[in-house]
Amino acid sequence: MQKVIAIDGPSASGKGTIAARVAHALGWDYLDSGALYRLTALHAQNQQVAWQDEQAVADLAAHLPVAFSGSQILLAGNDVSQSIRSEQIGMGASAIAALPLVRQALLQRQRDFLGERGLVADGRDMGSVVFPQAALKIFLTATPQIRAERRAKQLNIATQSPEFERILADIMARDENDRRRSVAPLRQLPDARLLDTTHLTIEQAVQQVLDWFQSLCSSD
Numbered sequence: 442m443q444k445v446i447a448i449d450g451p452s453a454s455g456k457g458t459i460a461a462r463v464a465h466a467l468g469w470d471y472l473d474s475g476a477l478y479r480l481t482a483l484h485a486q487n488q489q490v491a492w493q494d495e496q497a498v499a500d501l502a503a504h505l506p507v508a509f510s511g512s513q514i515l516l517a518g519n520d521v522s523q524s525i526r527s528e529q530i531g532m533g534a535s536a537i538a539a540l541p542l543v544r545q546a547l548l549q550r551q552r553d554f555l556g557e558r559g560l561v562a563d564g565r566d567m568g569s570v571v572f573p574q575a576a577l578k579i580f581l582t583a584t585p586q587i588r589a590e591r592r593a594k595q596l597n598i599a600t601q602s603p604e605f606e607r608i609l610a611d612i613m614a615r616d617e618n619d620r621r622r623s624v625a626p627l628r629q630l631p632d633a634r635l636l637d638t639t640h641l642t643i644e645q646a647v648q649q650v651l652d653w654f655q656s657l658c659s660s661d
């Protein structure tokens with residue numbers, strides 16, 4: 442068993458928020474693996490490398506000039522913490538994430554986040570590929586409508602607007618892309634616990650993860 446809690450699931454299900462809070466509660470480190478895919482997509486765009494060019498994107502991914510400094514993410518020295526969160530870069534991340542050489546190039550970098558303390562990692566393949574020996578695996582989800590509402594709220598967009606319909610369509614398109622791909626597709630593993638946050642607050646979801654983890658520890 443690895444001292445890892447792996448949280449996978451579709452876009453805007455609350456993975457990042459919940460994973461970061463669980464990590465904080467346990468005093469563990471936190472890995473936002475999606476950020477690495479987003480950074481690679483942005484880096485390729487900046488270098489005018491097409492997202493379809495598998496070898497060239499994999500080469501960029503292998504040598505990402507990235508630095509994590511508190512909540513700031515620096516790419517080639519520039520703060521890109523906000524710009525990597527756009528849906529345009531999300532789509533790019535999803536496109537390059539379907540390329541096996543790119544996933545391979547990012548694999549060890551993700552594993553290197555696991556140190557002495559323990560790690561809460563979120564993404565799409567944390568439990569299946571990156572940390573298959575994780576102590577606890579969770580598939581976090583919520584209905585597409587609720588996920589789109591949460592994303593809209595983050596972006597200050599009203600739910601009765603054309604922009605909202607766009608967010609909902611984008612989320613569903615990206616999930617479909619992530620489910621359909623042949624490498625590390627988005628799916629619930631047989632050994633992952635399902636956590637549907639549609640009707641849960643962030644605090645309730647965090648508590649559920651901590652309760653599951655405590656019960657695993659006490660049964661050891």
Ligand code: CDP
Pocket residue numbers: 451452453454455456457458459591592595638641642643646
């Ligand atoms: O990382 P992921 O894309 O899965 O989601 P996130 O960015 O952590 O969460 C998307 C938004 O949903 C954030 O603003 C969270 O605060 C919110 N959220 C919520 O309102 N209730 C939950 N149970 C989980 C997340």
Ligand code: CDP
Pocket residue numbers: 451452453454456474475476478479531534535536538539563564565566567615619
């Ligand atoms: O926050 P949200 O859930 O919308 O996305 P993210 O976790 O930042 O991931 C962006 C994209 O990167 C996803 O749509 C996936 O295609 C890809 N990704 C992946 O393939 N494997 C991971 N472990 C994490 C992200």
